[in-house]
Amino acid sequence: MISIEKITSSIHLKLSESFSPMIVTLVEMTIIGIFVLTLFAMLGLILVFMERKVSAYMQIRIGPNRVGYRGTAQTLADTIKLLVKEGLTPDGADKFLFNFAPFIVMIGAMLLMAPIPFARNVQIWDLNIGVLYITAVSSISVIGILMAGWSSNNKYSLLGAMRSGAQIVSYELSAGLAILSIVILTGSLKISDIIASQQNGWWIFKGHIPAMISFVIFIIAVTAETNRAPFDMAEAESELTAGFHTEYSGMKFALFFLAEYVNIFIVCAIGATLFLGGWMPLHFGSWQVFNHIMDFIPSSIWFMGKTFALIFLIMWFRWSFPRLRIDQLLNLEWKYLLPIGMLNLLLMTLVAIMGWYVK
Amino acid sequence: MFTEVGTTELGDLIINVGPQHPSTHGVLHLVITLNGETVKKVEPHLGYIHRSIEKMCESLTYRQFIYVTSRMDYLSSHINNHGCALVVEKGLQIEVPERAQYIRVLLDELTRLASHQLWWGAMAMDVGAITPFFHAFREREMINDIMEQTCGARLTMNFIVPGGCMYDIHPDFVHRTKEFILFFKSKLCEYDEMVTNNIIFKNRMQNVGFISREDAISYGCSGPVARASGVSCDIRKLYPYEVYSKVEFTEAIEMAGDCYARYQVRMKEMNESMRIIDQLIDNIPEGEFQAKTKAVLKLPKGDYYSRVETARGDFGVFVMSEGGTTPYRIKFRSPGFSNLSALHHMVKGNKIGDMVAIMGSLDLVIPDIDR
Amino acid sequence: MIEQEKLIAICPGATFAENSQWPTMLISNTDWRALAEQLKNNSEFNFDYLFCVTALDAKTHLTMIYHLESTTSRNILVVKAKIENRMNAEIPTVCDLWRTAEFHEREAFDLMGVKFLNHPDLRRLFLTDDWVGFPLRKDYDDPINMIKL
Numbered sequence: 083m084i085s086i087e088k089i090t091s092s093i094h095l096k097l098s099e100s101f102s103p104m105i106v107t108l109v110e111m112t113i114i115g116i117f118v119l120t121l122f123a124m125l126g127l128i129l130v131f132m133e134r135k136v137s138a139y140m141q142i143r144i145g146p147n148r149v150g151y152r153g154t155a156q157t158l159a160d161t162i163k164l165l166v167k168e169g170l171t172p173d174g175a176d177k178f179l180f181n182f183a184p185f186i187v188m189i190g191a192m193l194l195m196a197p198i199p200f201a202r203n204v205q206i207w208d209l210n211i212g213v214l215y216i217t218a219v220s221s222i223s224v225i226g227i228l229m230a231g232w233s234s235n236n237k238y239s240l241l242g243a244m245r246s247g248a249q250i251v252s253y254e255l256s257a258g259l260a261i262l263s264i265v266i267l268t269g270s271l272k273i274s275d276i277i278a279s280q281q282n283g284w285w286i287f288k289g290h291i292p293a294m295i296s297f298v299i300f301i302i303a304v305t306a307e308t309n310r311a312p313f314d315m316a317e318a319e320s321e322l323t324a325g326f327h328t329e330y331s332g333m334k335f336a337l338f339f340l341a342e343y344v345n346i347f348i349v350c351a352i353g354a355t356l357f358l359g360g361w362m363p364l365h366f367g368s369w370q371v372f373n374h375i376m377d378f379i380p381s382s383i384w385f386m387g388k389t390f391a392l393i394f395l396i397m398w399f400r401w402s403f404p405r406l407r408i409d410q411l412l413n414l415e416w417k418y419l420l421p422i423g424m425l426n427l428l429l430m431t432l433v434a435i436m437g438w439y440v441k
Numbered sequence: 442m443f444t445e446v447g448t449t450e451l452g453d454l455i456i457n458v459g460p461q462h463p464s465t466h467g468v469l470h471l472v473i474t475l476n477g478e479t480v481k482k483v484e485p486h487l488g489y490i491h492r493s494i495e496k497m498c499e500s501l502t503y504r505q506f507i508y509v510t511s512r513m514d515y516l517s518s519h520i521n522n523h524g525c526a527l528v529v530e531k532g533l534q535i536e537v538p539e540r541a542q543y544i545r546v547l548l549d550e551l552t553r554l555a556s557h558q559l560w561w562g563a564m565a566m567d568v569g570a571i572t573p574f575f576h577a578f579r580e581r582e583m584i585n586d587i588m589e590q591t592c593g594a595r596l597t598m599n600f601i602v603p604g605g606c607m608y609d610i611h612p613d614f615v616h617r618t619k620e621f622i623l624f625f626k627s628k629l630c631e632y633d634e635m636v637t638n639n640i641i642f643k644n645r646m647q648n649v650g651f652i653s654r655e656d657a658i659s660y661g662c663s664g665p666v667a668r669a670s671g672v673s674c675d676i677r678k679l680y681p682y683e684v685y686s687k688v689e690f691t692e693a694i695e696m697a698g699d700c701y702a703r704y705q706v707r708m709k710e711m712n713e714s715m716r717i718i719d720q721l722i723d724n725i726p727e728g729e730f731q732a733k734t735k736a737v738l739k740l741p742k743g744d745y746y747s748r749v750e751t752a753r754g755d756f757g758v759f760v761m762s763e764g765g766t767t768p769y770r771i772k773f774r775s776p777g778f779s780n781l782s783a784l785h786h787m788v789k790g791n792k793i794g795d796m797v798a799i800m801g802s803l804d805l806v807i808p809d810i811d812r
Numbered sequence: 813m814i815e816q817e818k819l820i821a822i823c824p825g826a827t828f829a830e831n832s833q834w835p836t837m838l839i840s841n842t843d844w845r846a847l848a849e850q851l852k853n854n855s856e857f858n859f860d861y862l863f864c865v866t867a868l869d870a871k872t873h874l875t876m877i878y879h880l881e882s883t884t885s886r887n888i889l890v891v892k893a894k895i896e897n898r899m900n901a902e903i904p905t906v907c908d909l910w911r912t913a914e915f916h917e918r919e920a921f922d923l924m925g926v927k928f929l930n931h932p933d934l935r936r937l938f939l940t941d942d943w944v945g946f947p948l949r950k951d952y953d954d955p956i957n958m959i960k961l
């Protein structure tokens with residue numbers, strides 16, 4: 083059976099035969115760079131199309147259906163439109179920061195691609211502090227958003243950026259605590275270890291109630307972290323027109339837009355990895371036949387399936403909930419999610435020490 | 442002009458909301474003074490769609506001026522026309538045939554339903570839920586289709602003439618209306634599931650934008666805004682016109698005075714409107730749909746005032762006649778104008794997000810305010 | 813119904829119009845403020861709801877028409893205050909008694925040029941600040957924008 087793992091290792095072998103290790107590393111890095119960029123573009127196109135279709139079906143519409151087969155080329159056409167548009171820079175803006183901000187957001191999203199396991203043994207960089215890396219790097223995007231909001235010289239942008247800053251900084255705590263509870267169970271920060279520990283069942287099932295609470299907190303926190311409705315305070319369309327990206331146009335706006343969707347993909351991928359077993363097939367303890375059938379499905383499909391299921395969940399939130407107010411948003415975090423998350427972490431520690439989880 | 446607004450301190454942020462802004466539903470321009478996220482002062486700047494309809498009407502005849510008023514509150518255009526026709530009929534003492542009265546009231550209530558549906562969608566969109574808007578439009582489209590079949594237009598119906606209606610109703614009208622009412626009754630529960638009982642929505646609406654009974658009266662609020670504060674002000678109940686005295690319905694009154702109360706008043710009103718339609722639709726009497734009137738209408742010297750209840754509240758038409766074919770002076774008392782004047786009172790001290798919710802709950806239609 | 817004697821008692825200079833839809837008081841602009849205070853605060857009348865404010869240009873003079881309603885007794889009273897001086901029309905404000913009057917008076921000032929004394933914020937409401945003239949007056953003429961029928 084062809085798998086991504088075999089393709090990558092055969093490329094590595096072929097290269098190693100004819101080049102020195104230094105050059106092999108350089109060539110591989112280039113290939114990976116191209117791969118990540120392509121994946122980025124593809125994700126943007128697919129997720130935007132998915133969002134439009136999901137929203138359309140929830141809103142009793144059809145959605146894009148003209149360009150390409152059943153409208154599949156619609157997002158491509160939109161991207162071309164955005165590419166050829168003039169990227170305006172307002173007169174009063176801080177030109178350097180204004181133009182630099184979309185790239186910060188974009189780079190932040192790109193860096194997060196590194197530790198994500200796309201399939202069995204397919205991971206760009208399996209660093210031993212993977213989870214820590216994710217929580218650290220995911221906060222970079224807030225700097226970009228603050229920069230964009232401040233440098234636009236627009237009051238709406240400024241308000242949006244300030245809201246976004248308050249929101250992301252506070253919700254990161256909850257997301258971090260939720261992630262930590264899984265780290266406690268596995269005892270390792272390395273992503274591949276975490277996946278390996280889910281060989282006989284996903285943590286959401288094995289970890290009992292604390293894991294489920296963590297999962298719920300994680301989903302809420304990452305929805306807020308990616309500035310998605312019902313937590314889209316930063317760009318609250320009916321209040322602040324478009325929030326921090328009010329003044330952006332053309333490709334600079336598209337970069338923000340793309341980064342938003344890539345961020346969704348990444349947080350969902352992390353959620354799938356930590357709680358739903360990443361690329362691990364669905365296994366139930368001793369159901370040998372069932373487990374074997376599940377093993378036939380390629381690991382990359384498992385990973386993508388789980389991730390997209392979570393993405394659908396987050397899109398579902400967006401199109402069915404009203405938006406919270408800024409103070410309610412912060413109350414939710416500081417008064418409810420954070421205390422619950424901390425107690426849950428203690429509970430999880432107890433579960434881990436006593437070994438009450440399914441081993 | 443904008444910098445000298447009110448008393449601003451160092452650190453206050455003055456923002457122009459509108460005239461082009463997603464939450465102002467038109468070309469309303471608000472200058473808001475912010476302290477952080479808290480709104481200190483809201484000042485409406487009107488006139489972006491001011492067409493001086495009152496002046497225009499002074500040169501139109503009594504048959505013509507009715508149709509200009511469709512362009513004021515375009516969401517309850519039929520009720521506006523109704524009010525204007527009533528004032529002409531009052532002046533000329535025209536007896537409107539019963540069939541015409543039934544048709545007018547039926548269309549009034551359908552208009553009210555359509556207006557409230559649009560408001561419901563827009564209200565949900567103001568607090569950030571976009572999906573309900575499309576659901577509201579699905580039902581509203583059915584009303585528009587019924588209107589189109591009978592009146593020939595979907596938004597500005599212009600179906601009323603002094604003395605009755607322009608045409609008889611379409612043969613399908615009765616059965617399509619019944620079909621719609623049946624359909625909408627099932628959908629109204631869906632509205633509740635989707636928005637009314639949503640916990641986020643409740644949190645956004647409850648205890649926001651409070652206005653007391655006294656303040657509501659003092660600010661001249663009318664319609665659902667005043668009724669949510671416990672003021673009984675339904676013109677249909679207090680001063681029944683046409684067949685409203687014959688139908689049974691309850692005036693929707695809430696005591697809380699916040700956004701959620703205003704929301705609930707409108708939801709109840711939709712039910713009441715359907716109740717009125719249910720009572721009337723099977724009993725439309727046979728007969729003329731238009732009274733015989735002279736070709737040229739001349740109101741006797743004097744002044745006339747008629748009040749009707751639009752979807753937004755108390756709509757008044759003041760006509761001063763000098764005995765000629767055109768009115769000497771016309772004044773429209775638009776409900777939105779008075780409701781808007783209470784905006785600052787409701788908003789001050791709340792957050793920006795609340796301001797948007799409050800504006801949604803006031804159900805402002807800008808052409809109605811600017812005239 | 814409100815008795816005319818009671819109204820005459822608080823405003824001796826008033827007369828009443830005949831054949832009108834609602835009781836209509838005709839007064840002069842100088843009497844308005846005192847009358848308004850009585851109508852609003854006197855529990856006998858309790859006209860707490862000002863639902864319409866109309867400015868009328870009667871060519872020789874201006875008239876302010878106030879439609880008042882009591883939310884308790886449901887009486888309606890129309891007060892017509894005559895302003896003799898057309899060029900410098902002035903009438904006391906009532907926006908401290910009925911808050912809704914603030915906007916209605918600004919509208920009347922904007923379109924009819926009636927100055928409301930002691931109004932807290934008397935600026936043009938619909939038109940731009942530099943607009944010349946008062947469009948709803950009968951002698952207003954705008955040769956460019958107005959279409960004569």
